[in-house]
Amino acid sequence: MTDEEKKRHQEMTEIELVIGHVLRIGVITSAVVIILGLGLALITGKTGYPAGSFPTTFSAIFQGVAAFKPFAIMMLGLFLLILTPVLRVVVSIYAFAKEKDKLYVWITTLVLVILVFAMWIGYLGK
Known part of the structure; x- marks a missing residue:
């Protein structure tokens, strides 16, 4: 194995570790946020919204989080959980670009465009 191949292998190993950390941190962060919202709901006995209602837009979620509404906090946690694999795709694009693998870039x-488009359609459809 040449020095260049060793360097490339080491870089790819480091990028794979970064991807693993991104996924782990994203899942743990979203779990903590969801648990905080659930704990707040259990402590207060209220969701912060009328029965059968919950925040579905970004602005409603962020306004609810600012007001410490339990359902909004749980929705933020779910939103973070959904964004975790999207962030992984972004890091993968960087990894493939670093490897100079244009096809996979x-x-x-x-894939990223499809994910963003699907989320946009879902947001419009509410």
Whole structure:
């Protein structure tokens, strides 16, 4: 194995570790936020919203979090959980670009575009 191959292998190992950390941190953060919202709901006995109602837009979620509404905090945790694999795709694009693998950069970028488009459609459909 040449020095260049060793360096490339070491870089890819480091990027894989970063991807693992991103996923781990995202899942742990979202779990903590969801547990905080659930704990607040259990302590107060209220959700912060009328029965059958919950925040569905970004602004409603962030306004609810600012007002310490338990359902809004739990929705933020779910939003963070959904964003975790999206962030992993972004880091993968960087990894493939660093490796100079143009085909996988394009494929992964297409995956990111599809994810963003699907989230946008879901947001519009509410």
